[in-house]
Amino acid sequence: xxxxxxxxxxxxxxxxxxxxLGMFLGGLLRPKRDRDAPGLEPYECGEEPIxxxxxxxxxxxxxxALVYIVFAVEIAFLFPWARVLKTAFADPSIxxxxxxxxxxxxxxxxxxxxxxxxxxxxxxxxxxxxxxxxGSPDLTETTEDQD
Amino acid sequence: MYELLLSTAIALAxxxxxxTVAAMFFVYAERKVAGWIQHRVGPNRTGGxxxxxxxxxxxxxxxxxxxxxxxxxxxxxFQLAPAVVMASAFALFVVLPFGxxxxxxxxxxGVFLILAIASVTTIGVIMAGWGSYNKWxxxxxMREAAQVASxxxxxxxxxxxxxxxxxxxxxxxxxxxxxxxxxxGWYLFSDAFWIAIPSFLLFFVxxxxxxxxxxxxxxxxxxxxxAGFHTEYSGIRFSFFFLEEYAAMFVFSAVGAALWLGGWxxxxxxxxxxxxxxxxxxxxxxxxxxxxxxxxIMMWVRWTVPRLRIDQVMTLGYKYLTPLSMAMALIAAGWExxxxxxxxA
Numbered sequence: 180x181x182x183x184x185x186x187x188x189x190x191x192x193x194x195x196x197x198x199x200l201g202m203f204l205g206g207l208l209r210p211k212r213d214r215d216a217p218g219l220e221p222y223e224c225g226e227e228p229i230x231x232x233x234x235x236x237x238x239x240x241x242x243x244a245l246v247y248i249v250f251a252v253e254i255a256f257l258f259p260w261a262r263v264l265k266t267a268f269a270d271p272s273i274x275x276x277x278x279x280x281x282x283x284x285x286x287x288x289x290x291x292x293x294x295x296x297x298x299x300x301x302x303x304x305x306x307x308x309x310x311x312x313x314g315s316p317d318l319t320e321t322t323e324d325q326d
Numbered sequence: 327m328y329e330l331l332l333s334t335a336i337a338l339a340x341x342x343x344x345x346t347v348a349a350m351f352f353v354y355a356e357r358k359v360a361g362w363i364q365h366r367v368g369p370n371r372t373g374g375x376x377x378x379x380x381x382x383x384x385x386x387x388x389x390x391x392x393x394x395x396x397x398x399x400x401x402x403x404f405q406l407a408p409a410v411v412m413a414s415a416f417a418l419f420v421v422l423p424f425g426x427x428x429x430x431x432x433x434x435x436g437v438f439l440i441l442a443i444a445s446v447t448t449i450g451v452i453m454a455g456w457g458s459y460n461k462w463x464x465x466x467x468m469r470e471a472a473q474v475a476s477x478x479x480x481x482x483x484x485x486x487x488x489x490x491x492x493x494x495x496x497x498x499x500x501x502x503x504x505x506x507x508x509x510x511g512w513y514l515f516s517d518a519f520w521i522a523i524p525s526f527l528l529f530f531v532x533x534x535x536x537x538x539x540x541x542x543x544x545x546x547x548x549x550x551x552x553a554g555f556h557t558e559y560s561g562i563r564f565s566f567f568f569l570e571e572y573a574a575m576f577v578f579s580a581v582g583a584a585l586w587l588g589g590w591x592x593x594x595x596x597x598x599x600x601x602x603x604x605x606x607x608x609x610x611x612x613x614x615x616x617x618x619x620x621x622x623i624m625m626w627v628r629w630t631v632p633r634l635r636i637d638q639v640m641t642l643g644y645k646y647l648t649p650l651s652m653a654m655a656l657i658a659a660g661w662e663x664x665x666x667x668x669x670x671a
Contacts, residue, residue, distance in 0.1 A: 182330060182431070183420075183431035183432070183433045183434075184431075184433060186334055186337075186420055186430055186431040187417050187420045187431070187433065187439070187443075188417075189334055189338065190338065190341070190416045190417045190419065190420050190430070191413040191414065191416060191417040191443075192413065193338050193342070193416055194409075194412035194413040194414070194415055194416030194417065195409040195410070195412060195413040197342070197412055197416070197566075198408045198409040198412050198563075198566055199409070201389075201562045201563075201565075201566065202393075202562065202563065204389060204562075205389045205390075205391075205393065205561060205562040205563075206393075208389050208390050209389065209390055209391060209392050209393060209561060209562075210392050212392050212393070212394075218394070219394065219395075219396050219397040220396070220397065221396055221398075221458075221459055221460040221461070221558065222460060222462070222552060222557055222558065223460075223461065223462075224552070228461070232398070232458070232459045232460050232461050232463070232464055233456070233459070233464065234461060234464065236464065236465075236468050237468075239472075240468050240471065240472050243471075243472045243475055243476060243640070244471065244472070244475055246644075247475035247476065247478070247479065250479045250648075251475075251478060251479065251482075254479060254482040254483060257482075257483075257486065257655070258438050258482070258486075258489070258495075261486045261489040261490045261655070261659070262489060262493065262494065262495055263493070264490055264493070264659060264662060265490070265493035265662060265666075266493065268662070268663065268666040269666075275663065278659055278660070278662075278663045281656070281659050282656065282659075285652055285655065285656050288652065289649070289652060292644075292648060292649065292652075296644075296645070301640065301641070301644045301645060302637075302641075303636060303637030303640045303641070304637050
């Protein structure tokens with residue numbers, strides 16, 4: 180069994196090695212670049228780039244990552260359950276309890292999904308309506324009393 | 327020990343040859359399929375007959391192109407990214423059962439290992455996007471992170487029904503369980519076919535998103551992000567991302583074929599003598615053809631369905647596929663319990 184996992188590692192290393200080999204072969208064949216030659220600016224469709232490319236991106240990506248971590252960890256726990264369920268049924272001391280536990284686990288998972296759904300974290304485009312579920316202030320109102 | 331190393335080296339050489347030849351074929355096939363669907367010819371000059379040498383010419387050209395690393399780029403991330411991506415693409419092939427006895431290593435984690443290694447690709451893509459020092463690339467990387475993260479949940483859950491049915495993670499064991507009496511005991515035709523069909527569709531859609539294939543190709547959306555995370559990659563370094571994409575497409579199609587479509591089994595396999603060369607050849611051909619067929623459907627989808635918007639991608643992933651795949655996992659577990667109760671009575 181140890182050897183099997185060693186093979187996974189060997190294959191991964193070989194994949195990385197292929198990149199090194201490809202770069203080496205390409206290095207023999209391709210033209211050498213003059214270090215001061217132009218063309219090392221980021222491509223922005225012909226415009227000169229303004230500011231750093233490492234800009235601050237939307238917080239929504241962070242929320243998605245958080246939601247993912249919760250679910251991914253729980254699914255990782257669900258996999259062994261799915262694997263042994265049949266053998267658990269056959270064991271009279273466990274039997275239907277194995278099924279019930281899976282139902283319970285998935286129910287908690289569904290509850291978590293329902294929570295983030297209700298909280299609006301699954302909506303990519305946030306609605307600025309008056310009745311936000313978390314009771315936060317309505318942002319559309321302030322712009323209206325200008326005229 | 328010596329024999330083990332030798333067998334690993336042979337397996338490695340075979341997989342290396344398979345990945346490069348298959349990827350070249352897929353690149354050519356993709357363009358031909360696109361041409362066919364859009365009523366054009368596609369590549370038809372290079373090499374004479376039907377432009378068969380197009381991919382070979384392309385690879386030679388990519389090798390000859392100069393290698394660009396932007397001023398200001400994170401050189402280490404930029405150079406390491408293709409290696410990370412390729413390492414994961416290669417490691418995915420270890421657990422694929424190509425034919426009876428034709429498997430690099432029947433690791434007991436099987437599909438779970440594939441899920442785990444496939445997510446490493448995402449890290450490579452994020453490294454590439456962030457290290458490029460280009461705004462388009464950073465956008466592509468962030469989209470990749472958000473998209474793959476959302477679709478990994480339905481992908482994992484849609485694998486539950488077959489795992490529950492076979493009671494194993496090993497793709498080899500799952501394939502062997504699908505031989506049936508005529509080589510047609512496929513999961514798709516089993517007593518649980520009404521669970522298998524929707525879960526297969528869920529798996530397929532989630533796999534499309536996981537491999538950033540159209541209509542989920544937001545990380546590299548040409549019309550919005552130039553080329554997304556690989557905008558600043560040139561020459562041979564760029565080609566590794568493509569090699570990985572096609573390798574991953576094959577792997578996910580192969581997982582679909584092994585778990586739902588009977589793997590290497592084909593009607594009439596029971597007539598052949600076990601262990602014979604003919605059986606080995608036909609079984610391997612059957613497995614590879616099934617996987618190629620699914621890859622063809624992925625190409626078909628690409629040229630048929632328009633790209634989704636990022637909010638649509640999120641809605642589909644979290645609000646439709648996730649609850650549906652959770653329900654399918656629950657139903658599949660319930661069906662196993664019902665069958666168990668029925669067998670007891």
